[in-house]
Amino acid sequence: MSTWSRTLDALVRERGPALFGYAFVLTGSADAAEDLLQDALVRTFRSGRGSRDLNSAHAYVKRAISSAFIDSGRRSAARPRTVTQEGLEPATTPDHAPASAAVADLHAALLTLPPRERACVVLRYLEDMPVASIAAELGLAVGSVKRYTADGVAKLRQLQLDVDFTQTETVPVWEGR
Secondary structure (H helix, E strand, O other): OOHHHHHHHHHHHHHHHHHHHHHHHHHOOHHHHHHHHHHHHHHHHHOOHHHOOHHHHHHHHHHHHHHHHHHHHHHHOOOOOOOOHHHOOOOOOOOOOHHHHHHHHHHHHHOOOOHHHHHHHHHHHHOOOOHHHHHHHHOOOHHHHHHHHHHHHHHHHHOOOOOOOOOHHHOOOOOOO
């Protein structure tokens, strides 16, 4: 078995659910998340970047997911869409506790944000990444990341979500990972 094949196998086995969860939070659809993850894996391993260690491959695939998601947002900007509550997939757990409602509300609200704002908010508050790391991940200036994050949070606050974006541990953890 080749080096890239072993790395790909280990990545999908050990980090696949986390990568899928990240793609799902960005897209809002299991099908779109699967497609986005598959495209990111192909992009990464086709170019030979994924043939390194597991952590490097994970970072490249995550960056490819972010880039592909933002690129798809640019293409679909000419065709705006409305996200409704019916567009969300049903919860996978039979418990309809308030915590799952908060996660669903947050997810629905995130889907209303433009791609770059959504990516910045998700990386900052759900992935708990520092601004400089987000800038490196998305290929943006630090000031741009701050602006996209601030704009995204302002829009989410207008929706009157019961989430405190000043402390990352108060944001509901996405259970889909």
